[in-house]
Amino acid sequence: MPAEQEQNNQLLRRYQTIFDSKMVGILSTDMNGQILAANDYFLEMVGYTREDLKAGRLNWKTLTHPKYLEQSLKVAELLKTQRSVPVFEKEYIHKDGHLVAVRLGLTMFEDGTVITLVQDITEQKESERKLEEAKVLLEERVAERTRQLVESESFLSAIFENMPNMIFVKDARDLRFVRFNKAGEDLIGIPRSELIGKNDYDLFPKEQADFFTAKDRDVLKESKIVDIPEEEINTTHGVRYLHTRKIPVFDKEGRPQYLLGASEDITELKKAERQRAILVKEQIARSAAELRAQQMGFLSDLTFAMTQSFDLDNILKAFTEKSIPTLADICIVDLMDEEGLEISHTQIAAKNSEDSDFIQSWREKFPMRWDGTYGAASVIRSRKTEIINGVDLDQFLKSAFGPEAALTERPIHAEAFMTVPILLRDEKPLGVISLISTTPGRHFSPIDQSMAEEIGRRLAVLIENSRLYYRAQEASRAKTAFLANVSHEIRTPLGAMLGFAEILKEDESLREEQKEAVETVLRNGQQLLHIVDEILDISKVESERIQIESIVFDLPDLLHDVIHLLRGRAEEKGIELRLRLGSLPQKIQSDPTRLRQILINVIGNAIKFTDSGYVEMEARSRNGRRRDGHQRIEFLVTDTGIGISAEQRNNLFQPFSQADSSTTRRFGGTGLGLFLSRKLARLLGGDVILNTSSAGIGSSFLISILGKEVTGTQRVYVPKTFTDSIPASSRKVETILVVDDAMDNRELFKRFIIRAGIPENRIQTAANGAEAVRKALEKPFSLILMDIQMPEMDGFQALKKLRTQGYRGPIVALTAHAMKGDREKCLAAGFDGYLQKPLDRAELKRVLSLDFSKQQSSRDAEL
Structure with a gap:
């Protein structure tokens, strides 16, 4: 009997240890809901004191939130007949008024007393923190707690079995399982009958078993609680993750006899954390991408502006x-x-x-x-x-x-x-x-x-x-x-x-x-x-x-004029020069001067490289009129000349080059014609291309431009110089001053003027602008022909000096400059006319016959 009594006392100490632990809320109630006994963990959970418990002020019906009361009453009725019910959840009303979400496990003793296990699931993290703080205290009291058991084996079993987390007990000697609750059986997916007596190596892969066993040895060796925040375990439901605490249980001599473990399944929590991490990572990536897009947009806008x-x-x-x-x-x-x-x-x-x-x-x-x-x-x-x-x-x-x-x-x-x-x-x-x-x-x-x-x-x-x-x-x-x-x-x-x-x-x-x-x-x-x-x-x-000018001209007339101009050159070589006109507009708007230049260059080339046979130009309009009124006009120039080899074609449209060096020696030329022609044709909206060519047989070049057809009675425009607007006069020029720094030119112009009918004694010359100013101010002339580029004082300076000194006579610019705009520059400066070197004698005669009286009257009015 003493041995049996000692065993009962030992069991009671064990039950008391579990009852006093703060792992779960434990309470006993009667069938009316009155709470008869409760551990501190439960009282703290709902905010009441042990005095409130002793005074009988605690009843689970009043603690239960009204929306869960009907459910709780049904569970109580079910408990009367089945003596245990499945784990369920509800909310308690804390003493200060806030709600506490809990998970409950219930069982009934033979005397009608209901044992309830309560897990606070809303304050789980807070509970873990409090449990951590209690570890030191728990280590000091663990020996005493293990010697204290609750009232009976059935009470301990009820608590053990209804714990919502996996609870297991191992023998300290060989670490084989001796107890397993239902939550653990459900988690692992193996019947308890197959778990009892086995160790970790019988149930799990070696790597996991080594980890579990090492932690178990640490618990028993150090005689302290070990908290494992996360461990991986293989189950029949797949891999799960557990948060486990392992506690040594001592015998009366203070030696570790058992190892008690409590494991919470944190798999879903871990998945949620992983999803949150993924979301955070995606958000960071999205923010970075948006920032980069903003930066690229800014860079693009800035670069465009610059x-x-x-x-x-x-x-x-x-x-x-x-x-x-x-x-x-x-x-x-x-x-x-x-x-x-x-x-x-x-x-x-x-x-x-x-x-x-x-x-x-x-x-x-x-x-x-x-x-x-x-x-x-x-x-x-x-x-x-x-x-x-x-x-x-x-x-x-x-x-x-x-x-x-x-x-x-x-x-x-x-x-x-x-x-x-x-x-x-x-x-x-x-x-x-x-x-x-x-x-x-x-x-x-x-x-x-x-x-x-x-x-x-x-x-x-x-x-x-x-x-x-x-x-x-x-x-x-x-x-x-x-x-x-x-x-x-x-x-x-x-x-x-x-x-x-x-x-x-x-x-x-x-x-x-x-x-x-x-x-x-x-x-x-x-x-x-x-x-x-x-x-x-x-x-x-x-x-x-x-x-590039845009003026109206007669296209067939221009083409006939080009052929007439080049026919003599073709006849000298004994070849035929042909013109074929297809469907063409009569008048077009383009640049006739540049078109003429292109055609003369290309046809002239064809004549130069053809020794027998013919050169032909076919003119035609292609593809009809476009929306803007322009149409494509083509000129196909074909010859029976020496042709161009495939190797020579690369040099055709390069400046200062011809097909090859032998061609240059035989035929001469600068090699600028085709290059310039293509440039000009492209400025006119077209091109110049080599259409076909065979060495020894001949070649054909296709010239194209864009021209706008002009219909009706619109007059053909002919550009005029400033002196064109000055009428000719029968009045003879009495005296002329020829100004040029080149002696040969002065002598040449003097002879031209004499041949135009003006006596030599009425012609004077000057070698520079300063001399011209001096002579003109001493004795005015009927006409001054003034060179532009001269030493000491150029033509512009001389003109300005004379006008400033009140000289009213006509002064015509005489210059070798031939750049675009030189004529306009001279006329804008105040010259009465413009003659270009080499001097055209017919143009000189025309200038000598002009009446400059209107220009003189205009200057008088300005003065």
């Missing part, structure tokens, strides 16, 4: 204004000169225009210090971005602009500075971008730095492109001026050569072979003049200075 002009001022203005306020509140660009020696340009933009004006005037007073340890100079030297968040403005100004700058009125309130170098790919610095934040709390981040550096690289490219563009513009202007001067220098002696050759040709005393020699000089001189004109045209096309 690329609308090659002008450097416009580029910098667009950059600074667009950068506000996306990048900063103030944006300053300091641009170095091309030698990299000093700041040549500063552009400022600010969110507040007053800040911009203030900074502009302040920077003029305090230039940037090149030896500064902060700011633009430092960044130019290091070629690295500088960010200063939380600015010490005194120190910054002193370093970047000098000590005196730090003593002046503050230009701005600055929160942060970011200075970014403007670098080319070779790391050459072109300047710096200074970005300033004046908004409280707005600092610059690595993302801001990355964005600003990308913008700096783009700005560097645009700055360099702008400089290259203006250098190219300057080179083009220099080239144009050079070609104009070359034209003048070539035309001046060439004009004298051709003029004297024409005079010599008229000499009746020349022998036949001498006349042929003179004609050869004239023919080759005209060819040289044609080459000079081609070079000038090429220059104008390449510099986009050539002007």
